[in-house]
Amino acid sequence: MRFRRKYRTPAVINHEVIVQNLVDIACRLVMLIVVASAVEVPPKTGIMFVALQYNVTYTIDDNSEQFDFYDYGPKDIATISFYMLVAIKVHAVIQECILDKISRYLQLSKLEQSKFNESGHLSLFYLFSFIWGASILNAEEFRMNLTSFWKDYPFSRMLFQEKFFYICQIAYWLHAVPELYFQKVQKEDIPRQLCYICLYITHISGAYILNLQHLGLILVVPHYLVEFIFHALRLFYFPDENMQKGFIIWALLFIMVRLLTLTLSVLTFGFGLARAENPGFSIADGNFNILPVRIGCLGAVCLTQAWMMRKFVHFQLKKWRERVKDQIPEKKSTNPKKKRTKKEPGKTNFSNGAAKTEDGASPRTRKSKPV
Template structure:
């Protein structure tokens, strides 16, 4: 049995730690501590009326608190294990067949991991948004704010999202990422953590989930295009599709943020800053949130335009260089040895005007 997985991750120790936690869950003494790591905390029962049975029932909802950090830490370890499994049993086997360089190999691993994560997150977002009714009723994104009480699937989704992006920080060391790539990866890791934690703590979980759905869909298309490009450098059709979707996604994100924060929350009656009740619906808070969203989307768009212009310049330089390549020099024609005299009507004439005497051959 291997004691280490790809990237220097002590997989055997992590699996043993997971087994210890699962065994501790079975113990009567440590059951409460184990559930603190595994299950979301701060649950509360809310009485609801059942119109079918005409009886009262209870629905379990959740809110956030400091104990969520323990649950997130547990799922960080789980994510590290899953990351190593995908790396060793899927990505490494594919990259060996492609024979990539070190730079392309690093980007291939990055895109491969993010394709798996973004695809699973998009499916999860669609399921949660569909079952909770966020897509069919956009007014629910800002109505009844603050959204302090969350369903199990919404809270568990946010805990897993925070765990994934937190696990990306030690993965920079485990995957031996080049120093030149670390600042770029730290930028988008911190941006994701800022937006996800902000939506979770400011009780904007519904809006944050829809925005993540739009963002993850675009990122999935981009990293899928990179994987196809590494397999075949002439395959750039997905990049063209991603470029078309990228600008539309930025427009949708800005429109939805302005609609929900700028207009929706501004019409809610309760506009008092009360952190104890989870209410942050004040004019300074709304302006700060809108400013952050607009600045980040403008930054993404500026980087996109800058990247496209750079690619176009490189393309036209290659085309102009091909046109300037001089044609292969022609070899000088071999001179034809002519007989003395001049030619007239296809007959060789001597210099004095008479045709040369033909040479007679002796008969044997």
């Protein structure tokens, strides 16, 4: 009696298929949303994903000038989801066209390649975000006026560039969470990356929802500059490990930015908002200027800065110990057997009445003359 072998049909959707076709899936979803926004079927649904929502136009009667401002609301979730798919597509293009080719040329190990990919993506993102944020600060001209962080609070009206900046920031850091799975990051490295990704999402979303966009923007721009310098230096460190002088500049800037963040946060939450003209809590007006919210925001900023300084000190101590260990010369291994020293021939020692040379051989005995 013959037994028939049962063949299992391969799974249509599994881990490998999703990882390999992730870019195609994201690209098709983006194209579908763009086409839906152009055709408008169903009406005003596709455009909700692509364009910024909650547009408010103000008109000045004297000059008949119109100013467009933006508010935030639940529809922003759709916009963030769309730009999250765009970030996945851009992430894959940078990985395939730039980072993979460089890593093959450098012949990096798996651990080094993982760190190289992380620094490559983050350095490009930090540089782009720093230039974009600095241009917004320059255009709105509130960078030098400290009272702009709490004067006329709540800042419930944002310009187009300011809102689009926050939408893209939240979308990028949300896309970084599934990328840990799709990029097959090592299990030992996932908690570290997931920790700072969650901190970015919490702080940027908090500044966006609590109408602290001005303060969040002025704090995130110098922070991105310091992080760009660190990851750029780490990229150059992989091919040449002797390039360590740049990390000294990064360390000084890192400490300065931490002090700047703490100073501005204390001034804003401890003094500025506490003395504002319209304290109170109103979700409809976007006013969250009450004592528990201020304490919670200030505590979150202080704890985050303390955590970052702790990681910084541990990193510097680790590097210092490695340098000290490399500078200590290795002790020469000594043989337990002492080497015999060469001694002058001809010299004899007399021990126990017998004459012996120093090399251990006894001298020739003279023959006695017959009597």
